[in-house]
Structure formats: C-alpha cells, structure tokens
Amino acid sequence: MHPSPEAAGAIYDIGYRHYDGLRLGRRGAVTAVVGAGLRAIFGLGRSGRSKVIPWGALILATMPAIVAVAIRVLAGDLIDLYGYDSYLWQIGALLPIFVAAQAPELVVNDIRHRVLPLYFSRPMSRFDYVAAKLGALSLALLSLTLLPVLVLFVGRVLAAEDVVGAIGDEAGALPAIIGSGLLHGVVLAGLGLAICSLAARRAYAAGAVLAVFLIGSVVSEVLAEAGGFADIAPFLSPLAILDGTRQWLFGGSVAESPVGAADVPLALFSLATLVVTFGSWAVLAFRYRRITV
Amino acid sequence: MTAALVSITLRALLNRRRTLLLALLGALLVLVAVLYRLGNPTAAESLDVTRRLLANFGIGVLLPLVAVIVGTSALGSELDDGTIVYLLAKPVARWRIVLVKLVVAWLVTCVLVAPAILLAGVIGQDDPQLAMGYAVASIVGALEYTAIFIALSLVTSRALIIGLAYVVVWEGVVAGLFSGTRAVSVRQHALAVAESFGGAGAGDAELAFGFAVAVSAVVTLGAIVLAVRRLETVELRGETS
Amino acid sequence: MGGAGIPLSADHRVSTLKLEAISRWYGNIVAVNDVSFEVGPGITGLLGPNGAGKTTLLHMMAGFLAPSAGAVRLDETPTWRHAEVYRAIGFVPEREAVYPFLTARQFVAASARLQDVDDADAAASRAIEMVDLGNAADRAIGGYSKGMRQRAKVAAALVHDPKVLILDEPFNGMDPRQRLHMMDLLRAMAADGRTILFSSHILEEVERLSDRVLVIIAGRLAASGDFRKIRRLMTDRPHRFTLRSSDDRRLARELLASAEVDAVELRDGMLTVRTGDFGALTRAVAPAAQRAGVSILEMRPADESLESVFSYLVRR
Numbered sequence: 001m002h003p004s005p006e007a008a009g010a011i012y013d014i015g016y017r018h019y020d021g022l023r024l025g026r027r028g029a030v031t032a033v034v035g036a037g038l039r040a041i042f043g044l045g046r047s048g049r050s051k052v053i054p055w056g057a058l059i060l061a062t063m064p065a066i067v068a069v070a071i072r073v074l075a076g077d078l079i080d081l082y083g084y085d086s087y088l089w090q091i092g093a094l095l096p097i098f099v100a101a102q103a104p105e106l107v108v109n110d111i112r113h114r115v116l117p118l119y120f121s122r123p124m125s126r127f128d129y130v131a132a133k134l135g136a137l138s139l140a141l142l143s144l145t146l147l148p149v150l151v152l153f154v155g156r157v158l159a160a161e162d163v164v165g166a167i168g169d170e171a172g173a174l175p176a177i178i179g180s181g182l183l184h185g186v187v188l189a190g191l192g193l194a195i196c197s198l199a200a201r202r203a204y205a206a207g208a209v210l211a212v213f214l215i216g217s218v219v220s221e222v223l224a225e226a227g228g229f230a231d232i233a234p235f236l237s238p239l240a241i242l243d244g245t246r247q248w249l250f251g252g253s254v255a256e257s258p259v260g261a262a263d264v265p266l267a268l269f270s271l272a273t274l275v276v277t278f279g280s281w282a283v284l285a286f287r288y289r290r291i292t293v
Numbered sequence: 294m295t296a297a298l299v300s301i302t303l304r305a306l307l308n309r310r311r312t313l314l315l316a317l318l319g320a321l322l323v324l325v326a327v328l329y330r331l332g333n334p335t336a337a338e339s340l341d342v343t344r345r346l347l348a349n350f351g352i353g354v355l356l357p358l359v360a361v362i363v364g365t366s367a368l369g370s371e372l373d374d375g376t377i378v379y380l381l382a383k384p385v386a387r388w389r390i391v392l393v394k395l396v397v398a399w400l401v402t403c404v405l406v407a408p409a410i411l412l413a414g415v416i417g418q419d420d421p422q423l424a425m426g427y428a429v430a431s432i433v434g435a436l437e438y439t440a441i442f443i444a445l446s447l448v449t450s451r452a453l454i455i456g457l458a459y460v461v462v463w464e465g466v467v468a469g470l471f472s473g474t475r476a477v478s479v480r481q482h483a484l485a486v487a488e489s490f491g492g493a494g495a496g497d498a499e500l501a502f503g504f505a506v507a508v509s510a511v512v513t514l515g516a517i518v519l520a521v522r523r524l525e526t527v528e529l530r531g532e533t534s
Numbered sequence: 535m536g537g538a539g540i541p542l543s544a545d546h547r548v549s550t551l552k553l554e555a556i557s558r559w560y561g562n563i564v565a566v567n568d569v570s571f572e573v574g575p576g577i578t579g580l581l582g583p584n585g586a587g588k589t590t591l592l593h594m595m596a597g598f599l600a601p602s603a604g605a606v607r608l609d610e611t612p613t614w615r616h617a618e619v620y621r622a623i624g625f626v627p628e629r630e631a632v633y634p635f636l637t638a639r640q641f642v643a644a645s646a647r648l649q650d651v652d653d654a655d656a657a658a659s660r661a662i663e664m665v666d667l668g669n670a671a672d673r674a675i676g677g678y679s680k681g682m683r684q685r686a687k688v689a690a691a692l693v694h695d696p697k698v699l700i701l702d703e704p705f706n707g708m709d710p711r712q713r714l715h716m717m718d719l720l721r722a723m724a725a726d727g728r729t730i731l732f733s734s735h736i737l738e739e740v741e742r743l744s745d746r747v748l749v750i751i752a753g754r755l756a757a758s759g760d761f762r763k764i765r766r767l768m769t770d771r772p773h774r775f776t777l778r779s780s781d782d783r784r785l786a787r788e789l790l791a792s793a794e795v796d797a798v799e800l801r802d803g804m805l806t807v808r809t810g811d812f813g814a815l816t817r818a819v820a821p822a823a824q825r826a827g828v829s830i831l832e833m834r835p836a837d838e839s840l841e842s843v844f845s846y847l848v849r850r
Contacts, residue, residue, distance in 0.1 A: 093466065097461065097462075100457075202454075203451070203453035203454050203457075204311065204362075204453075206454060206457060207358065207361070207362065207453065207457050210457060210461055211318070211354070211358055214354050214358075214461065214465075215318070215321070215350065215354055218349045218350050218353060218354055219325055219346070219350055221349070222342060222345045222346045222349055222350065223325075223329065223342070225341075225342065225345070226329060226332075226334060226338065226342040228332035228333075228334060229328075229329060229332060294647055294648055294650055296647070297643075297644045297647035297648050298648065300644065301633065301636070301644055304633075304635055304636070305633065305635070308635045374629075374631040375627065375629040375631050376631050376632060376633055378598065378625070378627045378629075379632070379633075379645065379690065380648070381598065381617075382596070382598075382620050382623070382624075382625045382691075383617070383620050383645070383648040383649055384617050384618045384619070384620045384621045384649065384650070385617060385648055386617060387617065525615060526600070526615070528593075528598065528599045528600060529593055529598040529599065529627075530589075530590070530593065530599065531589035531590070531592075531593055531627065531628055531629065531702065
C-alpha cells in the first residue's frame with residue numbers, strides 16, 4: 001500500500017527570496033531622489049525644528065500677498081501694496097536665506113558621509129543624481145518665487161466685482177508671473193547647489209551661500225549710488241541680475257532695484273543670467289565627475 | 294605652557310583652505326575699492342562711497358563673517374571632534390585656555406580684516422583718518438565678536454550656523470527694523486567706534502561712542518566669563534559607553 | 535626593548551583611585567549604577583560588553599564627566615573640576631581624532647609643555663622611544679595608521695611620568711606585534727609601582743595583562759578581583775575538568791560513584807567531569823584512580839577562563 005503523498009514529510013524553503021517583479025529603473029530612481037530631496041527641504045518626516053525655516057520662509061513670502069489681497073477686498077482698488085513685478089524683489093531677502101538653510105542638506109551630507117556609492121551603484125548616473133537634486137531644490141524654491149505671486153493674482157481676480165472681466169484684465173500678467181517665478185527658482189537653485197557642493201560641511205556651505213549673496217548685494221548697493229559705477233553695480237548681485245532679466249523678458253521695472261539706475265541694455269542681464277546658470281551647472285558637473293567614491 | 298597652547302591653536306586655525314578663502318574676501322574688498330577709484334570719482338563722492346563700502350562691506354559683512362568662522366572654530370573644532378580632551382587632560386587653568394584661544398582668534402581675525410579695511414579705505418578716498426577709524430573699529434569689533442562666538446561654541450554644537458543667523462538676521466534685518474535692538478548689535482558698537490575715530494568723514498553710527506564702548510565691554514567680559522564657566526564644566530562622553 | 539625607562543619619581547607614595555558609590559544617569563537612562571571600588575598599583579582591566587558603561591566610567595574617573603551621584607577621588611582629591619589632578623594622571627581616550635597636522639613628536643612635546651615638564655623635547659623623545667614610534671615620529675599624525683595613532687596617544691599620555699595611567703580600549707587597531715609591545719610596556723610601568731587601568735571588551739587582552747579584573751555589565755559592577763578567584767565563587771555553576779588517563783572509561787565509572795561528581799562525558803579521547811564542589815573533587819580523584827587501577831596522565835580545569843566567567847556574569 002503506498003502512503004498518500006500528503007503523508008510524506010516535506011521541508012519548505014522559507015529563506016531568502018529572489019525578486020522577480022517589476023523594477024522601476026532609472027525613472028523611479030530619479031523620482032525617488034527628487035521626492036526625498038523635497039521632503040528633506042521641507043522637513044517632512046523630521047522633527048519640528050527642521051520645519052521652522054522652510055515653512056517660516058514660505059509663510060513670510062506669502063504673507064504680503066495675503067495681506068494685499070485682504071486690503072483689496074476691504075478697500076477696493078484704492079491701495080495697491082504690491083505689483084507682480086516688484087513682488088520678488090520685495091521678498092528678495094528670504095530667497096538666499098532659504099537656499100542657505102536648506103540646500104546644504106541636499107548635497108553636503110551625501111558627500112561628507114560618503115554615501116554616494118549607494119546612489120551610483122543603482123541605475124542612476126551622476127548626471128541623473130545632480131539633475132534630481134537640482135529639480136528638487138528648484139521645485140522647492142518655486143514655492144517662494146511662484147506661489148505667493150500666484151496667490152496675489154488669484155486674490156486680485158477673486159476680489160474684483162467682475163471676476164470674469166478681471167481674469168481678462170489680469171491674465172496678461174500671467175506669463176510674466178510664471179516666467180519670472182521659474183527663472184528665479186531654477187537659477188537660484190543652480191547657484192546655491194553649486195556653492196554647497198564645494199563645501200566640506202553644512203555650516204560652511206550655508207556660510208558660503210550667504211557670503212555670496214550678502215557681499216553681492218551690499219557691494220552692488222554701495223556702488224549703485226556711486227557715479228560711474230551704477231552701470232556695473234547690478235551685475236554684482238545675483239538677485240539684481242535676475243531682476244534685470246525679468247525686466248528684459250517681461251518689462252516692468254522695480255523702483256528699489258539697482259537695475260533702474262544702470263544705463264545698460266537689458267539684454268546684458270539675460271546674458272549674465274545665462275552665464276550664472278551654465279556656470280553653476282558646469283561647477284556641479286565638474287564637482288561630481290571629479291568625486292571618487 | 295602658554296606658548297604650546299598658542300602654537301596649537303594657531304596651527305589649527307590657519308591650517309585650512311578656508312583661511313585662504315577668508316583672506317580672499319578681504320582682497321575682494323580692496324579690489325572693489327581699487328576698481329572704484331580707477332573710475333576717477335570726485336573727492337566728495339569718493340569719501341561718501343568709500344565710507345559706505347567700509348561700513349557695509351567691511352564692518353557689515355567681512356568682519357562678522359571672518360569672526361564667526363574663526364571664533365566658532367577656535368574651541369569649537371576641538372569640541373566637535375573630541376580632541377579637546379588633550380587640552381583638558383592637562384593641569385592648565387580653564388580660564389587660561391579660554392583667554393589664549395580668544396586672543397589668538399582675535400588676532401587672526403584682525404589680521405584678516407583690519408589691513409583689508411585700512412587698504413581699501415586709503416585707496417578709495419583721500420582722508421587717511423577715515424580708513425584708520427574703520428580699521429580700529431574692526432579691531433574692537435573683532436574682539437567682541439570672537440568673544441561672543443567662542444562662548445557660543447561652548448554652549449551649542451551648532452555655533453557656526455547660529456552665529457551666521459545672528460549676523461544675517463539679527464544684525465542685518467532686525468536691527469534695521471527695531472532701533473531699540475541696536476544697543477546690543479556688535480555692528481553698531483563697531484560703527485560707533487569708527488565714527489569717533491574716523492574724523493570728519495565718518496558717520497553712520499546710531500549709538501553714542503561712550504555707550505557703545507560700555508556695552509561692548511560688558512558683553513565681551515560677560516562672554517569670557519560664560520566661556521570659562523562652561524569650559525570648567527564641559528563633559529566629554531566619548532563615543533561608546 | 536628596555537624597561538620602562540622612566541622610573542617613578544621620588545614621590546613613591548602609591549596612588550589610589552577611589553570610586554565611592556558612583557552613578558551616572560542621563561534623564562531616565564542609567565549608564566553607571568552605584569559602582570564602588572578602589573584601583574591601586576598594578577594593572578586593572580575593566581571588562582564589559584559594548585554599551586555596558588566602560589567609557590562613561592573611565593571618563594568619570596579621569597574627571598571629564600561629573601558623577602550624578604557619588605565621587606571619584608585620586609588620593610582624596612576629587613577628579614572632577616580639579617585640573618591639578620592631571621599632573622598625576624595620564625589619559626588615553628578611545629576616540630581616534632588627534633591633531634592631524636602635528637607630527638607625533640610635536641604632539642607629544644606640546645603635551646609635555648602643557649604639563650609643565652622640564653625639557654619637554656627630551657621627555658617627548660623618551661616617550662616616543664618607549665612606544666616604539668621613533669622612525670615615524672616626524673611625520674604628520676594625519677597620515678598614520680590606526681595603531682600608530684594609538685601609540686602616539688599613549689606617548690602623549692605618559693610623557694609627564696604620571697602615577698596613574700587610564701587607557702580606554704588601548705589595543706584597538708593594533709596588530710599583534712604592536713599589542714605585545716604595548717603589553718610589555720604597561721607591565722613594566724606597573725612593575726615600577728604605577729596604577730594602570732585599561733578597558734576592553736576583548737577577553738584575551740584582559741586575561742593576559744591584568745592582575746585584577748573589574749567586570750561591568752549594564753552599568754553595574756558585576757564582579758571584581760582575580761578572575762580565577764571569581765570563578766571559584768561561582769558555586770551555583772558546576773566546574774568542569776578534563777582528565778586523560780590510561781583507561782578513561784574505568785576511571786569514569788569509578789568517579790561516578792562519588793557523590794561530588796554530577797556528570798561524566800567521554801569524548802574526543804578525553805574524560806570530562808562536572809562537579810559542584812571543586813575542592814572535594816580534587817581530593818576524590820586520586821583515590822578513585824587508585825581504586826580503579828588507572829594512572830592519571832593529565833588533569834586540568836576546563837572552564838576557568840575569563841570567557842566562562844564573563845559569559846556567566848552576562849547571562850546572570
């Protein structure tokens with residue numbers, strides 16, 4: 001009589017399993033790095049202290065827009081606190097602080113703690129890595145350079161009595177709003193990340209970013225009042241260069257910006273922006289190609 | 294004994310690439326002054342612009358940046374990597390350690406800042422007293438800054454970031470908005486000294502000279518006392534237990 | 535290599551490090567729990583698993599950490615907040631960081647100067663010779679291997695001829711030859727009358743080097759003294775002996791008749807005997823062998839190593 005097959009003993013293999021399923025590949029890796037970067041910048045998944053600066057900056061950047069809208073609602077067209085063109089210049093101080101506080105997180109730790117092999121041994125090239133980090137920081141910066149102005153726009157439209165008509169009136173400004181927001185976000189992200197990638201520690205990176213922006217704006221301010229140098233003054237400050245580019249692309253000048261005092265063709269500012277942008281990308285490429293891990 | 298302390302501190306502070314970068318900052322100040330003067334401005338305008346350059350770039354950016362980096366690392370770098378144990382395991386009075394570190398950090402800061410300010414001032418315009426005034430102000434300000442940052446490095450491990458925040462946010466923004474806070478701004482103390490020593494051309498100070506010096510002395514001494522007390526009770530845990 | 539090279543200075547009073555009911559806690563976590571002992575001349579090993587509190591204890595003894603309760607004294611002077619006590623103490627920390635831009639010679643000489651030693655350079659040279667770092671002494675420490683860095687730290691700690699030497703995991707990163715050299719050095723210094731205390735989680739080092747052992751587990755002092763004597767005190771655990779004889783099986787049968795024997799095991803050509811009463815068994819073996827007509831070739835305790843003591847204490 002044969003014993004039934006179920007009665008025979010068996011030992012089951014419950015050890016290590018090989019994964020045969022779907023692998024997300026390069027796109028998945030890049031998306032993951034961008035997502036992780038955004039979460040690191042805004043302190044999601046971390047203690048409250050790391051949320052203070054990014055969210056504080058976000059709130060401070062959006063507050064004036066909200067206030068302006070509120071005034072519009074209450075007092076109508078009488079007072080116009082902020083224009084779309086001048087808004088980014090007004091909150092200009094927040095941008096370097098945000099970059100100095102959050103950009104080091106993105107790149108310095110990976111270099112300092114020699115974690116880069118973990119990235120590069122995945123289907124992710126060095127270029128992908130840098131692009132992902134840039135993408136994360138740019139997106140984060142958009143929350144400061146684009147979001148508040150959009151809030152202003154939407155607020156103004158909704159506050160008007162004739163909403164549909166208001167949309168028609170204000171819509172002309174939309175390309176300028178989106179364009180200059182993107183411009184500021186991408187260029188400042190590139191500059192900030194390039195500076196940070198050269199530093200050995202997060203604190204030094206923050207200091208270096210602040211130094212670049214501080215010195216630039218201080219010197220450009222001082223020289224703007226000086227006779228012969230009002231033309232060069234704006235080129236020393238990254239924020240002034242961006243303002244000049246914005247003006248060239250979309251028009252609309254800002255009173256306090258040194259761009260106004262300068263008697264140079266605005267196209268030069270766009271050239272300067274291109275130099276800064278490609279220069280910082282070059283620095284990043286050089287830095288990450290040179291790193292031996 | 295003191296000489297050995299001085300030697301170690303000096304070598305640690307000067308040994309890095311960052312000292313070079315800080316020196317370049319000073320050179321940048323001089324460069325701006327040179328370029329400006331090449332444009333042949335009028336005497337009156339050059340006085341005004343140079344004064345603003347010395348006040349805003351020299352005292353406002355160069356001095357605090359150098360002071361924060363040198364000051365927080367004079368003791369901070371040893372606290373950070375644990376080599377402070379080699380200083381503490383010696384029968385050296387803690388106040389002596391603090392004072393030596395302070396003097397060395399102060400002198401290094403002065404050397405990186407004062408000559409640049411002096412040079413830029415002399416190049417940018419014609420009144421030597423103006424340049425002297427701001428240079429002296431930078432020396433005084435350097436003492437107060439480094440004392441504060443050395444004490445800060447004994448209080449927190451993130452002294453550099455907090456120091457930078459102080460310089461950028463407090464002295465830059467807050468003191469600009471609320472005039473009451475200017476009394477406790479090191480920058481204002483230095484500017485008051487500059488105005489007093491700088492002769493006719495100087496003058497962006499918001500505080501009276503005597504008042505500024507008094508507050509500055511109190512703050513400096515307070516920082517030193519705080520630093521000594523913290524060093525006496527600093528605890529080293531080691532990495533594992 | 536020569537002897538210690540630096541005999542103990544004229545002050546021949548021995549130095550005792552006394553710990554009186556020391557505790558240290560961080561909030562709710564107790565790192566060291568009511569530890570009391572005295573460390574005198576000779577070599578004492580502080581043994582414990584990682585995380586047991588060895589470094590915390592050593593740092594409190596060296597005056598770098600304040601006890602939350604109790605006091606540490608070196609001959610009546612508390613070590614905490616009394617910088618002059620460092621004239622008599624040399625400390626070798628576990629952390630690797632040393633000033634990387636100094637050469638070993640400069641580092642040791644600077645230590646000598648900070649210790650107010652006369653003729654610091656000569657003292658530094660002597661200390662460097664003692665740790666056998668002579669040929670690399672003029673290279674920057676930043677380029678040293680881990681073992682060389684350890685030796686530089688030890689040289690800096692003994693350049694001022696301290697009566698007490700405290701070393702935290704001193705053999706970390708040393709190759710066997712360096713370790714033997716360092717052990718010889720420490721033994722020579724102990725023979726001069728110095729008090730030497732070192733910590734380790736490696737049993738062989740402690741077993742080989744120390745006269746006394748302090749076992750610290752989870753912050754408490756689990757045992758202290760000569761580890762063989764500690765073993766004898768562990769009476770709730772049977773002792774094991776191995777015997778080789780002319781006829782193991784007959785001897786085993788005879789021994790099993792005695793009341794002292796708990797179990798016998800015949801394996802690998804040896805006879806292993808387990809007993810609860812160490813002393814009684816040693817007296818019973820010879821008569822048993824005689825009765826069985828067996829001659830004993832070899833008898834040795836099987837579990838009197840520090841390892842068995844340690845694993846017993848850890849599991850307790």
